[in-house]
Amino acid sequence: MSKRKIILGIILLLLSYLFYWTFEPFSLNPFSEQPISLSESKNNLNCNELNSFSYKADSIINSAIEKNEFLGISTGVYSENCGNWLSTAGFLNKRNQKKPNQLSKFRIASISKTMTAIAIFQLYEKNIIDLDIPIQNYLPEFPKKKKGDITIRQLLNHTSGISYYKSDFESVHFTHYPNSIKALEKFKNRELEFEPATSFLYSSYGYTILGAIIEKVTEKSYQNYMQENIWNKAEMTQTNIEDSNLNYENKTDNYIKLGNTFYRSPQNDLSHSYAGGGIQSTAEDMLKFGKAILNYQLISPKTTELMIQLNKPNNKEREYTNGWFNGITPKYGKVIEHNGKQVGCSSFFRIFFDKKAVVVTLANNMNSREEVRNLSIELSYLLLEMKNN
Numbered sequence: 001m002s003k004r005k006i007i008l009g010i011i012l013l014l015l016s017y018l019f020y021w022t023f024e025p026f027s028l029n030p031f032s033e034q035p036i037s038l039s040e041s042k043n044n045l046n047c048n049e050l051n052s053f054s055y056k057a058d059s060i061i062n063s064a065i066e067k068n069e070f071l072g073i074s075t076g077v078y079s080e081n082c083g084n085w086l087s088t089a090g091f092l093n094k095r096n097q098k099k100p101n102q103l104s105k106f107r108i109a110s111i112s113k114t115m116t117a118i119a120i121f122q123l124y125e126k127n128i129i130d131l132d133i134p135i136q137n138y139l140p141e142f143p144k145k146k147k148g149d150i151t152i153r154q155l156l157n158h159t160s161g162i163s164y165y166k167s168d169f170e171s172v173h174f175t176h177y178p179n180s181i182k183a184l185e186k187f188k189n190r191e192l193e194f195e196p197a198t199s200f201l202y203s204s205y206g207y208t209i210l211g212a213i214i215e216k217v218t219e220k221s222y223q224n225y226m227q228e229n230i231w232n233k234a235e236m237t238q239t240n241i242e243d244s245n246l247n248y249e250n251k252t253d254n255y256i257k258l259g260n261t262f263y264r265s266p267q268n269d270l271s272h273s274y275a276g277g278g279i280q281s282t283a284e285d286m287l288k289f290g291k292a293i294l295n296y297q298l299i300s301p302k303t304t305e306l307m308i309q310l311n312k313p314n315n316k317e318r319e320y321t322n323g324w325f326n327g328i329t330p331k332y333g334k335v336i337e338h339n340g341k342q343v344g345c346s347s348f349f350r351i352f353f354d355k356k357a358v359v360v361t362l363a364n365n366m367n368s369r370e371e372v373r374n375l376s377i378e379l380s381y382l383l384l385e386m387k388n389n
Helices: 003-023 053-066 109-125 152-157 180-186 204-218 222-231 271-277 283-294 301-308 369-388
Strands: 040-043 072-079 083-090 255-258 261-264 279-281 319-321 324-329 333-342 345-352 357-363
Touching: 040 053, 053 072, 053 083, 053 369, 072 283, 072 369, 083 283, 109 152, 109 204, 109 222, 109 271, 109 279, 109 283, 109 301, 109 333, 109 345, 152 204, 152 319, 180 204, 180 271, 204 222, 204 271, 222 271, 279 283, 283 345, 283 357, 301 324, 333 369, 345 369, 357 369
Parallel strands: none
Antiparallel strands: 040 083, 072 083, 072 357, 255 261, 319 324, 324 333, 333 345, 345 357
């Protein structure tokens, strides 16, 4: 056999492997049907008016699965005095058609910012930090900027001028940083996009700085602080940062949805922004987080009000305030929420503050953000309408 044929053979083998790795066909049998993994729910709702909720909610989820809106999900709703309802559907991965369960870990992406905001307000509540002085008072490693001083409040509100990713490709990282302080090296020497407090620019890097401040003033890693002061207090047993150096059992694979096809993604490293988008969790744990906020287990009522108060109380549009998209709805009152989008994740989390209800949906593929939001809204409205009748 000639050398040329050997090289061509090797190239074909590599291309075949790359094709199989990327597309992960459900079956090598071209005549087999694509399997469907429908909703497997756990109903803990104990209010009589919600007796038929599970049946209707399962139907909503199954319809979304059959429309191929996402690959796999973990979703649920919580209502004060009634309990919760949880469901998983779809697949953790296409390769072996493994189904998720209540303990399967999903990336939550930018919903991580809400937890970081709570941590910052805990430190504020203890008089460890001031929201309105230059961040160099806590983080001298971060250089001062020509366009002005940055404060913690501006980082929380995305009004600091810190840049966002230069492109979609920059959000995919393969470098591992041991902590948030080291992760500042990625962007700390960039100039600000505008003078602080003069405009709005959503920035996960701004939350990396907040993570570094948490590490600096507490002398703990971001993971350890969050574990001790957020996750343990809320009894969130399945929540932690996603460390690319560790292997996790029952963890979703990551996919990107293009058209109606789910393509496997490389395992990008999230250590560049643990505080802005590097946490993994389950629907059940996220409902516990929402419940802890509603019950003021993490910060006081006064501090909670400071965190979620609108800058313009009569504004009918949503505002971004201190880690949350925030607004008043005519029918359901005060609502705070956050969505998430990154490789391997589309997510949505909402707290109906006045109605004392929570909803969350986590999917293991990118580019299903609207579908995940719509599913969450439909489930929460079903819950609230049935409870009110």
